[in-house]
Amino acid sequence: MTVTDAPRIITSRFDVADGFTIDRYEATGGYTALRRVLSMRPDEVAAEVKAASLLGRGGAGFPAGVKWGFCPPGVWPRYLVVNGDESEPGTYKDRLLMEKDPHQLIEGVLIACYAIGCAQAFLYVRGEMALAQERIAQALNEAYARGYVGRGILGSDFSVDVVLHWGAGAYIVGEETALIESLEGNRGMPRLKPPFFPAAKGLYLQPTVVNNVETLANLPWIVGHGGAAFAALGAETSRGTRLFAVSGHVKRPGVYEVEFGVTTFRDLLYSPLYGGGIRGGRALKAFIPGGASAPWFFEEHVDLPLEAGAVGKAGSMLGSGAVVVMDETTDVVKAALRLVRFFARESCGKCTPCREGTGWLEKILQRIDSGLGRPSDLDLLLDICDNISPSITWPPKQTTICPLGPSAVSPIASAVLRFRDEFEARIGAPAPVTVAVHGVAYNSKPPVEEPVGA
């Protein structure tokens, strides 16, 4: 096991009952990083974040410092939009960061605005999160009253309003261009990239940085300890610490802050500090390493480190830090059906392959689950997948405006290729698969068991 003694960077106030209040925040070092950046040049702050190698924690895993640099020079105003829409199935961390330590997030937002030169920030909280909205509203009111937000922050020439915005129920709004559409008061439908890369043409078609809640929550620590201290933790491209929600069939489901890049899936699933092993001592069947959109992993993947590059090479992603564990009793037909139903329900309807494809995938899986499946159904499923995302590769190819459509392919290709026998049992006949599937994780084979004593 490689459980490390990395510090708790973003969860240090999680166990403190009043950690969400401004008094507790100030008493535990809060807003000192903001004071510090005011004595630095904005470009120095940005350089510090670049040195930290902070990968975005929203799903795509793009380096935050690099992304900030994409705003075209000399085009003003710039905006910051904070993505607090957390709704990828299995994902549970941003809500905790907003509820338990809202000031840490607000301080991170201010640091980002200062470094990038944003004239206004919008904190978009998912609609269903009433308590998170309440805590952030309260925290912003306190922070305004003490001069940390608004005009002339702490007596300096740094001025920015941070506005709480809240959504109304739509997974797709988590996608950054849909988030911007929604913030403009429209239906939350993604925009085509290019030309609508947020850094170039974002909110009101102005340069806009969209960052995830967890990404920004790291900034006070990075400023306080230096980018190098952050980058000293972790490995390869994956630095610092990161939150993982371990859910499903483990003994100790929970949200854990672990050292990024070096901790392994085995640690997360089996360490007594984290998942504590599979419930009832059962065998592991499969696990989702990074949210509903990620191709599934199996027994042969548990020793992989939580490192973006290694996981990508193995054919999946760490996505939004959502690890969902399925033990041997799991009905994979039902699991795949439930996940596909999610994508079918949440498709915004803008692109045909996604709108129609996810609907048909759901109907066919429903038919298989209810015992009315046909021998041609598995090929039909994969043929539809191939239409949504040609050659079923990883990372997925896209025939659609956003990655939601191709995401629906992941659970189907994972379940059908690995557990074809279970689908055939439900169908009651052999169901051949002739469609070529290229993703590495989809074609992964179970480890061959060494005969005992050999």
Added chain:
Amino acid sequence: MARLTEANELVAREIIGRYPRPKSALIPLLHLAQEQDGWVTDDAMEHIAELVGVTAAEVLGTCSFYEMFKREPVGTYLVNICTNISCQLLGAEELLHHAEATLGVKAGGTTRDGLITLEDVECIAACTEAPCLQVNYRYRYKVAPEDFDRLVDDLRSGALVDEVPPHGTLHRTRQRIPTDRAAGAASPVGGREPAWIASRPAPAKDTP
């Protein structure tokens, strides 16, 4: 029925003032209407359209995209059971069936007394606390069938009126930006380099 009250119109104007463009306030204003009436009425949408300066059809267009906006009356309590993957693995579908049988309604339906509307929803970001649900967007974790029954009893007896406001009310603390502290909404047109950047320019890069 039900344009925004005078008091709510004041709140609405304050919210609109925070955004560079009024239409950005649409979702918060639709929530305000839903808080006032328990659902979003046509009259409220017309009123919002007037306040924001768009057509009522545009307001409806936005409103109808989002799951949380109800365009017909629902129960005082909206009980949303998550059946997505992490919850499904730990018995959410069984919990939903139990709820349907207990309440005598299918997911999407409202009990005859108008108290409870039951919904089968997607992941609500409490996956490590499965199976879970929300009552008017307040969480209940690790819900066993008995817990569900107790919850229904408590909703019926009024034991939870303080903890759970009626449908439509989300957060009960509103953001207030004091006028003497406000930096102001940043218009997308005619923007200039912010003062704190202009006053601290990056040193010129050495040319190699």
